[in-house]
Amino acid sequence: MDLLLSGIEILARWDVALALLVGSVGGVLIGAIPGVGPAVAIAILLPATFSMDPIVGLTVLLGIYGSSMYGGSIPAILINTPGTAVNALTTYDGFPMTTRGEARRALSLAYSSSFFGGVFSVICLILFAPFLAKIAPMFGSREIFLAALLGIILVVIAHRKHSLIAAALACFGIWLNTIGLHAASYSKRYTFDQSWLSGGVNLIVVVLGLFALSQAFILLQGEDERTRLTKLKGSFFQGFRELARHPRVAGVSGLFGVVMGMIPGVGEFTAQFMSYSYAQRSSKRPEDFGHGSSEGLIAAETANNAVPAAAMVPLLALGIPGEALTAMMLSVFYVHNVIPGPGLFQNHMDFVVALYVSLLVLNVLVVIFLLVATNQLIKVVNIPNRFLGVCILTLSFVGVYSLRNSLTDCILAAAFGILGFILKRLHLPIVPIILGMVLGGIMEVKLRSAMARVKTPFDFIDRPIAMILFLMIVLVLGLHVRRVWLDRKLRKAKTWSTSHASTSFAAHLYRRKDYLLTERGKTARAKRSTYSRPSTGKK
Amino acid sequence: MSNDISQDHRRPKRGQLLFAVLFLAASALLLARLGDQTKWLNGKALFAQPRFWPAIGVGGMVVFGALHLWHLPRRRFTRPDYLEGRVWLSILEWVLWFLAYVIAVPIVGYLPTTLIFAPLLSRRMGYKSPRMMWISIAFAFVIVVLFKSVLQVKIPGALAYEYLPGALRSFFIVHF
Numbered sequence: 001m002d003l004l005l006s007g008i009e010i011l012a013r014w015d016v017a018l019a020l021l022v023g024s025v026g027g028v029l030i031g032a033i034p035g036v037g038p039a040v041a042i043a044i045l046l047p048a049t050f051s052m053d054p055i056v057g058l059t060v061l062l063g064i065y066g067s068s069m070y071g072g073s074i075p076a077i078l079i080n081t082p083g084t085a086v087n088a089l090t091t092y093d094g095f096p097m098t099t100r101g102e103a104r105r106a107l108s109l110a111y112s113s114s115f116f117g118g119v120f121s122v123i124c125l126i127l128f129a130p131f132l133a134k135i136a137p138m139f140g141s142r143e144i145f146l147a148a149l150l151g152i153i154l155v156v157i158a159h160r161k162h163s164l165i166a167a168a169l170a171c172f173g174i175w176l177n178t179i180g181l182h183a184a185s186y187s188k189r190y191t192f193d194q195s196w197l198s199g200g201v202n203l204i205v206v207v208l209g210l211f212a213l214s215q216a217f218i219l220l221q222g223e224d225e226r227t228r229l230t231k232l233k234g235s236f237f238q239g240f241r242e243l244a245r246h247p248r249v250a251g252v253s254g255l256f257g258v259v260m261g262m263i264p265g266v267g268e269f270t271a272q273f274m275s276y277s278y279a280q281r282s283s284k285r286p287e288d289f290g291h292g293s294s295e296g297l298i299a300a301e302t303a304n305n306a307v308p309a310a311a312m313v314p315l316l317a318l319g320i321p322g323e324a325l326t327a328m329m330l331s332v333f334y335v336h337n338v339i340p341g342p343g344l345f346q347n348h349m350d351f352v353v354a355l356y357v358s359l360l361v362l363n364v365l366v367v368i369f370l371l372v373a374t375n376q377l378i379k380v381v382n383i384p385n386r387f388l389g390v391c392i393l394t395l396s397f398v399g400v401y402s403l404r405n406s407l408t409d410c411i412l413a414a415a416f417g418i419l420g421f422i423l424k425r426l427h428l429p430i431v432p433i434i435l436g437m438v439l440g441g442i443m444e445v446k447l448r449s450a451m452a453r454v455k456t457p458f459d460f461i462d463r464p465i466a467m468i469l470f471l472m473i474v475l476v477l478g479l480h481v482r483r484v485w486l487d488r489k490l491r492k493a494k495t496w497s498t499s500h501a502s503t504s505f506a507a508h509l510y511r512r513k514d515y516l517l518t519e520r521g522k523t524a525r526a527k528r529s530t531y532s533r534p535s536t537g538k539k
Numbered sequence: 540m541s542n543d544i545s546q547d548h549r550r551p552k553r554g555q556l557l558f559a560v561l562f563l564a565a566s567a568l569l570l571a572r573l574g575d576q577t578k579w580l581n582g583k584a585l586f587a588q589p590r591f592w593p594a595i596g597v598g599g600m601v602v603f604g605a606l607h608l609w610h611l612p613r614r615r616f617t618r619p620d621y622l623e624g625r626v627w628l629s630i631l632e633w634v635l636w637f638l639a640y641v642i643a644v645p646i647v648g649y650l651p652t653t654l655i656f657a658p659l660l661s662r663r664m665g666y667k668s669p670r671m672m673w674i675s676i677a678f679a680f681v682i683v684v685l686f687k688s689v690l691q692v693k694i695p696g697a698l699a700y701e702y703l704p705g706a707l708r709s710f711f712i713v714h715f
Contacts, residue, residue, distance in 0.1 A: 047692060047693075048686060048690045048692050051690070051691060051692070161550075162550075164603050164606050164607040164610060165559075165603070165604075165607045167599065167603040168562065168566075168599065168600050168603035168604040168607055170599070171595070171596050171597070171598070171599025171600045171603060172566075172596070172600050173596075174592065174595060174596040174599070175569070175593060175596025175597050175600060176596075177592075177596075178592045178593040178596055182589040184587065184589075185578070185580055185583075185587075185589045187577070187578040187580070187589045188576075189576060189577045189589055189590075189593050190569070190572070190576045190577070190593060191576070192576065213637070216633070217630045217633050217634075220630075220633050220664065221626070221629070221630055221633075384666070386664040386665070386666075387661060387664065387666060387671070387674075387675075389633075389664070390657060390660045390661050390664060390675065391657075391678060393633065393636070393637055393640075393660070394640075394653060394656065394657050394660075394678070394679065394682060395682065396637070397637070397640055397641060397644070398682070398686045398692060398694070400641075401641060401644065401694060402686075402692040402693045402694055403693075405645075405693060405694070405695055407641060407642065410637070410638065410641040411638065414634045414637055414638060417634070417637075418627070418630060418631075418634065421627070421630055422554075422558060422627055425551070425554065425623070425626070425627075426550070426551060426554055426555055426558055427550040427551065428550075428558070436596075440592065440596070443592075444592045447586050448586055448587050451584060451586045451587070
């Protein structure tokens with residue numbers, strides 16, 4: 001209770017209140033505009049928050065992160081285009097409801113589910129905080145190294161069907177982080193004797209290039225889309241009443257969001273799909289899913305809004321970001337000399353609680369704003385794409401140039417913008433690059449300091465948490481190998497399905513042997529017929 | 540690791556081979572320079588070597604990049620690949636717009652450059668109506684006031700501001 005009060009005391013300032021308001025309203029607006037998204041907004045605003053107090057800067061960014069998904073559901077429901085990537089599942093049931101003339105019911109359900117998910121996760125984490133504070137100090141260098149390694153493995157294998165290129169891009173991120181002066185030995189690495197590379201490649205420059213500039217290029221290159229909005233009829237409060245009729249779906253989806261959010265590298269997509277499949281399996285009318293099911297909409301929206309608060313756990317407790325947005329926030333901590341990790345939980349627990357309380361207040365603010373302003377807000381969906389591209393390009397300049405007033409940074413950001421544009425066009429993942437950069441740096445430092453106290457390989461995992469993390473890594477890799485094997489088998493079975501032949505390896509070998517024998521038999525018969533030609537009877 | 544692109548119907552096939560080849564070539568070049576771009580220090584443990592993590596990075600890029608290339612369904616360049624390459628090159632125009640903006644700001648000033656850049660680029664994008672021109676001018680003005688005047692982000696005063704008379708000069712340097 002004392003912690004809660006001291007947390008509220010930190011927040012009881014006019015600038016924090018203003019930051020909360022700006023973050024929540026700004027986040028909803030950004031989420032509602034398809035093609036912008038929270039990553040672009042956070043990347044642009046990041047340098048602007050460096051001059052603010054840590055709590056003010058983080059509140060603005062958390063506001064955008066936490067509220068963008070509320071806004072993202074608006075275009076997902078009204079025009080079948082997700083405002084943010086994580087609202088893709090909302091279109092499955094939201095848009096069919098709009099086509100049935102129930103747009104306001106769908107929006108209201110999305111708001112109430114998002115609100116429930118957001119509040120549920122914050123309450124879970126406030127209750128969970130004392131336990132975390134006990135566990136966090138048990139994380140030494142080797143545990144943090146193993147947790148970062150687990151995070152990077154999860155990020156790679158979470159990109160199913162793209163995991164090879166995701167691994168290559170994560171390694172690219174690790175390599176990018178090594179450019180510049182090696183702090184421990186003062187030797188240069190991959191600077192190619194260029195003085196501007198001695199300081200390394202700035203994470204924010206990479207983030208701005210990959211997220212903001214690439215998005216501007218995508219929008220400038222594309223075409224404007226004409227959208228027709230339907231008129232909204234009915235009450236916005238009906239969603240809360242409907243949500244109360246599905247407490248099980250909402251509760252389980254919120255729980256999935258909290259658990260998945262806490263695991264680095266997993267995030268909203270997995271939480272959403274798990275809760276959606278659960279809701280469909282346990283529903284009395286599973287056939288309605290994908291055709292405007294209220295349970296489907298509740299599952300998707302509750303799960304994705306429960307993630308942001310939970311995603312702050314690995315960041316605050318261990319200093320390990322689980323995805324791109326928390327990786328960006330990590331740089332805000334570093335700029336203000338607040339080092340997230342076990343020390344933060346031990347010494348500044350009130351700061352952690354203040355962040356959670358701000359998330360709670362944020363959810364309330366967003367819902368009030370949406371209940372009042374949805375009719376006006378839906379007009380932002382009509383902003384032309386190419387004009388948005390002009391706006392993002394103009395705003396990206398502020399983000400990059402205000403860092404160090406460096407033309408080189410801008411050229412580098414433009415180069416990463418081109419890379420991001422190519423990756424987005426090819427539907428290849430960008431997040432592994434960012435996490436490779438951040439987690440690579442953490443792994444390098446922690447492994448070096450951990451190995452100083454390790455004599456045999458087993459020493460590395462002789463502590464309980466290190467052992468658990470190691471076993472988790474082995475388990476995750478084992479499960480992934482098994483999945484790849486099953487996928488491969490399934491693919492083979494599909495290929496051979498027309499021949500009605502067995503797909504087992506033994507059967508394949510038998511057929512091969514049969515074929516070889518037949519071929520060999522043919523050759524042998526042909527040879528025999530050459531050497532012992534039938535006699536013509538002539539001499 | 541699974542990488543079956545043919546199973547992912549949302550992912551376009553054009554340009555994949557071009558990207559994979561370029562990525563692998565760049566990775567191989569970086570790996571070839573590992574020896575002269577990093578140092579091996581005698582007497583230090585493997586994990587503390589300055590070469591260790593760059594080797595993990597570029598080594599992983601080459602290995603996984605090669606496996607990705609090997610798993611691609613198309614092994615030959617086709618016309619859609621070349622067309623995709625042209626699309627990649629076409630965005631150089633926007634890169635040049637951006638860099639011209641960056642170069643002009645320290646000379647002309649943040650406010651004047653933004654007031655010219657936003658409407659000009661909007662016009663280039665096909666928004667020629669007076670309404671869109673005014674919207675882009677208003678947008679440019681709001682952005683400069685918000686970031687430079689209110690949030691006080693670090694954007695230096697321009698060379699052109701030096702020619703302004705006394706009080707106006709310092710006002711422009713601080714706020715615009």
